[in-house]
Amino acid sequence: MSPNHPPNPQSKPPLQSIISCHDFEHAASISLAPKTWSFYSCAATDLVTHKLNSSIYNQILFRPRTMTDVSTADTSTSILSRRSTLPLFCAPAALSAMVHPDGERALARACQKSGIPQCVSTSASFRVEDIFASISQPPVLDTPPPAPMTFFFQLYVDKNRAKSEELLRTAERLGAKAVFVTVDGPVQGKREADERVKADRELVSPMSGTRAKNDEKKGNSISRAMGSYIDPTLSWKDVEWLRRSTKLPIILKGIMTAQDAVLAMEHGIDGIVLSNHGGRNLDTTPPPMLVLLEIQKNSPEVLDKVEVFVDGGIKRGTDIFKALCLGAKAVGIGRGFLWALNYGEEGVEKFIDILRDELETTMKLCGITDLSQVHPGLVNTLAIDHLVPSGEGHPYAKWRPKARI
Structure with missing residues (x-):
């Protein structure tokens, strides 16, 4: 269904009927x-x-290896030195x-049970303290204690830097393992489907302190209202400020x-997420998989010195595997x-299980048994290689505008 045509709510299918x-x-x-x-x-x-973001994966083909013992496959790995x-x-x-x-509390519990990290947004529906408390309950009698939770904190830098500094201190105190600083949204993009439908003005983000509103001139975008506090002056010089503000x-x-990856x-950054905000800010930006190939082509040293993550358009275990093969x-x-949260905590657990099963199946059918064995030779990217730029400038256009006097 097109995002431009939101539905009249109907009953959702039973969870047991969901298989993808x-x-x-x-x-x-x-x-x-x-x-x-x-x-x-x-x-x-x-x-x-x-x-x-999604369709690019369909243009990358596998090159499976056969006659390998794949009776078992291990999908585990480490993310920022934390097991997942x-x-x-x-x-x-x-x-x-x-x-x-x-x-986010249901998301946290499901992620904890499934053994994967959760990254909590500055614009979450609950304070980070409340989300963390939802996974810190005493264990039920005669049941094993839950596994330690790995959670990361996502930061939109506030125009009032003191607010951001306080959020970072809180996240650090609660045990966050990393801070993900969003850098692709100094302003919010024009999201027309969001603007067409009136927002509930009671909607509040407790950590940022913003409230939804409706604008007669520009539409009813929650994103535009909720993002009004974000600091558009954030630049590379602020890495020093971030280092002072958190360990x-x-x-x-x-x-x-x-x-920018280079x-x-x-600047000594620990990791980067190749992302265009789910296509929500600047349309016609490249999908993350093309950026990953651009790094492989022009600056492969980044992949050895910085943990690189891909976020955008992933809907299958095959998509996950292709991203891993390319670095x-x-x-x-x-x-x-x-979408899985629509079914509560149980739905999120099933969503993770579906991806786990698809990834494991993909690994076995490509002839590998653990993720240390992935490599670019397992995929064919010829259909999209012509879209990967070489170097920083345009390949042939040399024109530059004249300086303003």
Whole structure:
């Protein structure tokens, strides 16, 4: 269903009938409230990047190896030195209580049970203290204690830097293992499906302190209202400020060129997320997989010095595997977790299990038994190689505008 045509809510199919991530998305499209569906499914202007994020995976083909003992396969890995049962983390997304009343708390519990990290958004529906408390309950009698939870904190830098510094101190105190600083959204993109449907003005983000509103001139975008506090002056010189403000590893979320990946490496950044914000900010930006290939082509040293993650358009275990083969350490998924959250904690657990099963099946059919064996030779990227730029400038256009007098 097109993001531009939010539905009238209907009953969702039973959870036991769900067998793929696409099923979760379809269920969300027919059962979520119109504003909730339009807010999460929308993307910038003509949705070119949003669609390309997913479709690019279909143009990358496998080159499977056979006659290998694949009776077992291990999907576990490490993400920022923390063990994870999958090369997957729950990417940050705003206001998930719009989907389910437990919001990020249900996501946290499901991620903990499944053994994968969760990245909590600055624009979450609950304070980070409340989300952390939901996974810190005493164990039930006669049941084993839950596994330690790995959680990361996503930061939109506030115009009032003191607020951001306080959030970083809180996240660090609660045990966050890294801070993901979003760098691709100094302003919010034009998301027309979100603008067409009126917002609930009671909607509040407790950590950022922003409230939804409706604008008669520019539409009813939750994103535009909720992002009004974000500091558009954030620049590379602020890496020093971030280092002073937290001892946590720093990951930059929203890298879209090999040049910025190199700058991140040169500034001592611990990790980068190749992401275009799910196609929600600037339409016709490249899908993350093309940026990953651009890094491989022009600056492969980045992959040895910085943990590189891919976030955008991932809907299958095959997609995860392709990203790993081309150098990603792990992947983040945002919308998919939200569609699964439509079924509560149990739905999120099933979503993770589906991806686990698909990834394991892909590994075995490609002839590998653990993720240390992935390499670019297992994929054929010839269909998209012509889209990968070489160097920083345009390959032949040398024109430059004259300086203004």
